[in-house]
Amino acid sequence: MFQPEAPLVERRQVARDLFVLAFAAPEVAAAALPGQFVNLLLRPGPLLRRPFSVHRATEGRVEILLRAVGAGTAGLLALRPGDCVSLLGPLGAGFRLDAAWGSIALLSGGLGVAPFPLAAQAARAAGLEVTWVHGARTAADLCSEWEGDRVVWATDDGSRGFAGSAVDAVPEVGAILACGPNPMLAAVARRWPEAQVAVETYMGCGTGVCLGCAVPKAAGGYDRACSEGPVYRAGDIDWPALPDHLHYRLTA
């Protein structure tokens, strides 16, 4: 785990309200695994750090994906090249990949696409055939960048690709990794309990101390999204007990 002062090196827009920020943080980039996250501190800014999935981690750069939902994300989007954040990470337990699956689908809704470029690279490196399944409300909200062997788009209004939920657009594959709004992930869990899902929760410290990011388990009790998670076997979560009404919306 590292905590560098990381300068912004690039910002680019990838959908109507989605932006990729790249920070120079070589040690974090080298250590990051798919599904892990970094915890960013902006000064001046909110009191607590804010967690972001590692979007990509190449050439000494850590990329995150974000949408302006509050003062914190607005502050991040106002950064100029060379401005620094404190970047703590990599944190959490990421996706498990197994070459024996042969193929996988990376299923995302809206901002939930965040962890998947890194996952796609790792999966292809492991010899898996990768289908990128990405949905949003409408074409303008789809993240324009994708990685893998083939892509399936889905929009609620049918303006691009499959008309309906991305969950219904997943082809036959050996395994599924999913990230998106918690109600979408609950639907994934009903259909594919073995799928791996990355959940969103409020987070305090991001390092396992505060117990603020409680994830209710189907077997009872709570896990910490920051430490045992954020990636879970879909069937292991008590979905009705997991809040889906975060006051800021991390995902579509």
Added chain:
Amino acid sequence: MTDVGVVLGSLALRGPVLAASGTFGYGTEVPLLERRALGGMVSKGIFLRPRAGTAPPRIVETPSGMLNAIGLQGPGVEALIRDYAPAWAGWEFPVLVNLNGESVEEYGELAARLDGVPGVAGFEVNISCPNVDQGGMYFGNDPVAAARVTAAVRRRTRLPVWVKLTPMVTDIGVIARAVEAEGADALCAVNTFVGMSIDLRTRRPRLANRTGGLSGPAVRPLAVHLANQAAGAVRIPVVGIGGIATAEDALEFLVAGCAAVQVGTATFIDGGAIAAVHDGIAAYLEREGIASLEKLPRCLPRD
């Protein structure tokens, strides 16, 4: 080098900055921690039995602060003794265990169970948690109940007994004196303030528990005042807590009459916060020509 050591009853600390309960886990979880600066640590609150804690959402950020309702999730005292205390025994600073009970008797039982366990240097009696249905703050805002809990722990141990007070009282001095009279070695002032935040989209409280404890810089002036009131009411040392993030913050509590301080929420943001506070206190004393922390002039209510 300026002497920043402090003596709290029978406990000598190498520095005045402790890690506050609930913000430091059991001492093994904080990343990039500089242990050299720790005067001591107070463990996450423990009950006799394991507790699941409250439903999520458990935390929400508020202006310059955070509300939390964790509900004292924990593994219970036997797991603490088995999994954590052995490591503490080898550390170069004392670890106090934060004690919680649903009844007066449970506090006493916990103290008895932990007394003599290697690694346990003392107790912080939590009569101030705002997020449990039974016990916690309900003992801390009644001087009779606060005294009974203190006495129950005092009877079962020779180790230092600190009592952590709630700010949710009319006169903290009344509680402070009641606790002192039953043999507390020190007071910790203060625990979190009860607060609430509403989500206007759902028109429901943001925390599943409805209310939570407010911490962070938002509470600091309130906490400095209460610590000052408590310090003016008793002869035993007071440990100041509430929104400390920098050495200047800590020095406010020390000048207000506290013998030591605890840093909590700031550790969530930076594992190096305690070291920065510690070093800054030493630098201030040196700059001001004050030979040791004990010689720092205090400003009590009666002054």
